[in-house]
Amino acid sequence: MERRFSQTPALGPTAALLLAIVVFSVGSDTFLNIDNFSFIVQQSVVIATLALGQTIIILTGGIDLANALIAVLGTLVMTRTTLDGVPVVAALALGVLVCALTASVSGLLVAKLRLPSFIVTLGMLTVVTAVANLYSSGTTWPAPDGLLTLMGMKLYLFGRVQFTIGMLFAAALFVLVWVTLTRTAWGRHVYAIGNDAEAARLNGINVKRMLLSVYALAGCIYAMAAWLSLGRTPSADPNAYQLGNLESITAVVIGGTSLFGGRGGVVGTVVGALIVSVLRSGLTQMGIDSNYQNLATGILVIVAVAFDQFTRRRSA
Amino acid sequence: MERRFSQTPALGPTAALLLAIVVFSVGSDTFLNIDNFSFIVQQSVVIATLALGQTIIILTGGIDLANALIAVLGTLVMTRTTLDGVPVVAALALGVLVCALTASVSGLLVAKLRLPSFIVTLGMLTVVTAVANLYSSGTTWPAPDGLLTLMGMKLYLFGRVQFTIGMLFAAALFVLVWVTLTRTAWGRHVYAIGNDAEAARLNGINVKRMLLSVYALAGCIYAMAAWLSLGRTPSADPNAYQLGNLESITAVVIGGTSLFGGRGGVVGTVVGALIVSVLRSGLTQMGIDSNYQNLATGILVIVAVAFDQFTRRRSA
């Protein structure tokens, strides 16, 4: 039992998630309901996807404070170029390119100049925010219906259970990243770098190239978050997701991934993102105002991490 | 020369500061002027003081994302209790107490439960924000003139050079913390913990008590930042200093203190805070828009740290 906890680090958070679901199901009669679960998932998809990219970076021992703003820049590029008449597919590709390149700049600085990722991405956060404001001319741009907002399209199972294409897409993305992290050499090298970058280098791993590829991949994932976000809120707003960086880090950490790198994984991240959404939804169902919801969320973050640490220490 | 760089880590940032001053003095004819310098210092005092507390925590290997909000809570407590008729001295003391206690909660969680400070203070940030909103009822409270806004009082040297009491007070606070860090056993233990907490413990240092005292002291310093802030903007606003945490971290890191703990000091932090203010002022004098200023600030952060890293590596 204890062994299992430490080997599959997502068990602690999963227990917390189930506990929260049980509590809210008892405490509110509108919570336990398939529609509500569908909404909860929809609500967490963008942050969860940002957190997915964040997870890979944190696994290498880094952190990305610019991730949400990179995604915001992505939504702006995708939307504005589409409005300017660029074919949507090209606009999407351009958005992915911009996100990947922007994240790669951070990666380059971290890998080549060996600067701490915290400060590099803090600087990038300021830079990308400014660029997003300049590029958007300070206004929000409505995303035209079609491929750009495809992720928000609703599907009904048995004519009743609501799905969005975005949910399926995000799920597929998660599986892909999970397989890459756990079943390929690249994934192992991500963990190895987070464990001990110098040891990884001495084992013939090209740490610089790996780091660059990690940030570039994370950038692509942020672009996916951008697309998903256009599905959910069909407009590109330079002011959106200002707290997306901290929220995504919260999901990663609640999910049991160590901020020091090398330990954890994306399963926990998904669970972590869901926990936060469940909490918001459940507290609203119980008629609690958002000020108190924030209070509860803050406390939950600390409790979840303390609980995780506790199970971990017992099994150590 | 190289030796000197690594021994006194504030030399790199100081060079950068002087360089910036020279560049702006040449680039703008309104920059080099004693009044302007006075304003630059006034503008940086609150963030610099927040960064002072942040420095001690970062030196132990921690980080405090809640610092600015704790100070905001401090301004609210000081102002509201004064408005409620509590004697100002008591109101100030109460503010200090609240700040110190709040920061100590983080300290307790970090020290006793050995949770990562990043996530503890992230949780605290959410909690304190909610508490500040609830306590202020979401509105801004004007600080009555008198002791509460004393720090904003202007003094004139030679009838011409403007000073505020806050500038002198902050300077005294800096000297005090500098002496404590460099000339007392407590200060050495702060560094020792940041170097290697387990080694510190094996050397008979009570790491838990030290950490607790570090966070408590930082809390007191945040309270001083709160008082200084009431001098500068005589009102308590739950919305203020939302980016104060990241701005104070930026000052610390530009000042050459390592985010991994154990290396750096408060001299660099002062310089780091001044650099950011000089940049904002200088760019404004050169007629550059806010958006481009942000762009430049972001780039500067990265360049300053890269420069620091570079001089450090050469001397290593």
Place this chain on the structure above:
Amino acid sequence: AAGCSTERAASSESPSDDGEVKIGLVTKTETNPYFVKLRESAQAAADKSGADLIALAGKFDGDNAGQVTAIENLVQQGVDGILITPSNAKAILDAIQEAKDAGVVVIALDTETEPRDAVAATFATDNEEAGRTLGKYIDARLGDRDPKVLMADLDPSSSVGLQRHNGFLDGMGLTDDSDAILGTALTQGDQGKAQAAMENLLQRVGKKVNVVYNINEPAARGSYLALKARGLADDVLIGAIDGSCSGVQDVADGKFAATVMQFPQKMAEQGVAAVVKYAETGEKPSGFVDTGDMLITDKPVDGLESKDSTWGAENCWG
């Protein structure tokens, strides 16, 4: 969608919300005094009519995802109506549509949606008009002096900020390219940021300036402090928009030339009443209801309707 309504019907039969009207309020943020007033007024109105109010908010101006989440959760909770001040009117249309499909009446407060008829009704002030009122007043006060303007804006991408800014310039008879605009700063409506930005701008432009436009009263207070530090506070016309009690007081103290007052209580009261009526009678409100604005100044000019600070103090909010 049919499934949803069945679900709702089932839940509304449970004893906990037997017969009680439930109203959701979604503001842009938690902390702006303006939204706080909106919330307090709505709470008071709801209490009076025996309704239940759940107040939610985005985490920052621009938190569209947070507002969509709030709407979805409120619909799940089974509210009868939602009052919302949309951050970004386009971003949340789908969520509003879904709420309507679930039989919830949605009313916009303070800020319009695009298109307007996305919601049943709108109770709001016209921000552009508020800006224009201020612009006209300042222009009149300047007389034949040439305007030399510094602008403390909100943030480049906020629609409210843009509308007020444009309205003000229009009222002054200026455009963004006019030489009369000596500089602009982004302040996020924050007093400290406005103060620092204005200090730096004043260092550049010196004593030339005679007008400072401010997106809101905290920013105006920051501008005032910066001007005062330079000994310019008496020579410059400081204009603000909001109408909070502290802002009115600043007008009374002569710090600001004028402020333009909005009436969040009216919006909240009318919004709550409309939802209660809908819950009881099924009758939906409709159209755009301008809750009006009012120029507050102690130095009125001819041809512009205004009230003095005494009236302002009686009608201010927060």
Place this chain on the structure above:
Amino acid sequence: MSTASTRDPAEPAPVLSARGLRKRYGQVTAIDGADFDLYPGEVLAVVGDNGAGKSSLIKALTGALVPDAGTVALDGRSVSFTSPADAREAGIETVYQTLALAPAMDIASNLFLGREIRRDGLLGRLRMLDRRAMREEAARQLDALGIATVQDITQLVETLSGGQRQAVAVARAAMFGSKVVIMDEPTAALGVRETRHVLDLIKRISARGLPVVLISHDMPAVFEVADRIHVHRLGRRAGTVRPGEVSMSDVVAFITGAEDVPD
């Protein structure tokens, strides 16, 4: 070894002793009912396989870990150290296997870490440090101990070679030990000459009348300096022997369990 004669074996009164210590980490039992005795003035070697629990035993004796069960006695009186500070207070100095140095601090600061010298008078009351006194004392002590020729007492520890670092840790223990000095593999990373220095140092400390505990895998060194050898096996003391009475290969056999330790 000269000091061994000062102790009367018929009347053993151990300086430091322990009975029935136990410590588990999850599934792993690091200490499994270990006993321990250190007599006045002797050099006691503790030998055992990797993972036998030697370091854990030492940590339990010095308060660096709190055992799940068992008792520790100093000078016959039962003590329970809950932190390394307690053991230091009682005069027990330890060179931990990890050295426990602060890399970004200078040699002098490391030597006085946790027991800095304060200034005299008012400044001392204000808890000001006497940095010069510490530097001078450090230089004097390093000289006196004849340890590695460190050029500059203000050099950061991280700029020292592995061997020099170990020397700093050994010097610290030797400087401050007033009751017992414990060294956990102090020569593992050291060269031949530096090892020689440490062994000589152990003899000199012992000559000062202080008992020394030496953990080592280096049999010739153990046989050179030890008065008694404590063989540790599977988390507990398998027995003690005297170097004069057994051969090195006997001890290796005891360690691996190939032979039982005679009573």
Place this chain on the structure above:
Amino acid sequence: MSTASTRDPAEPAPVLSARGLRKRYGQVTAIDGADFDLYPGEVLAVVGDNGAGKSSLIKALTGALVPDAGTVALDGRSVSFTSPADAREAGIETVYQTLALAPAMDIASNLFLGREIRRDGLLGRLRMLDRRAMREEAARQLDALGIATVQDITQLVETLSGGQRQAVAVARAAMFGSKVVIMDEPTAALGVRETRHVLDLIKRISARGLPVVLISHDMPAVFEVADRIHVHRLGRRAGTVRPGEVSMSDVVAFITGAEDVPD
């Protein structure tokens, strides 16, 4: 030593050699014009004081650091490794003094770190790992090498004792070395028995015809397994000697500079 005879001393063609290597760190000169030669099939011991620059020399040979000056040749052809990957590629395996293990990964993953086995077929093209093959191969190799009885190949390295960790690092080098195996103080933290295992392993590797470089401070071990001894002093090779021709105390004298190394 049996393999030494297979080399004709009259016709030396070193497998790995270096001339005039130099490396400075700030003020410190870690390598100061060092030469190096390793002949086919031999076990070469490198000995020297702490800080003499032995580890730095090894790192320069294996691409772990790029020297400021000097040349390295493999099989007579000049090479310039710019990363450890290059040297690995060329068949040089190294046990670094720091072990270079990933603590939160299991033993099998560590053994194959940087050269994981891919699946066959399509999944392999998709860069999928064959985790079972790696586990089985790891277990087989550990058995074959007769190294420490690790109970579970999926145990995390951080849960191993210091000695077991060193064994994993040694096993990795032994498994993959195809040209040269280099070990930097592989027995420093090991117990007597474990040290024995490693020395036997070195002999077995050497018997496979692979040349081995062993850095050690343990003279008896050096004299047991080495065919030649490279004495390193002050950043350069002071000379080489054969164990049969000098005594241990001679070598110690060479190391400390008390005597010059004979030509």
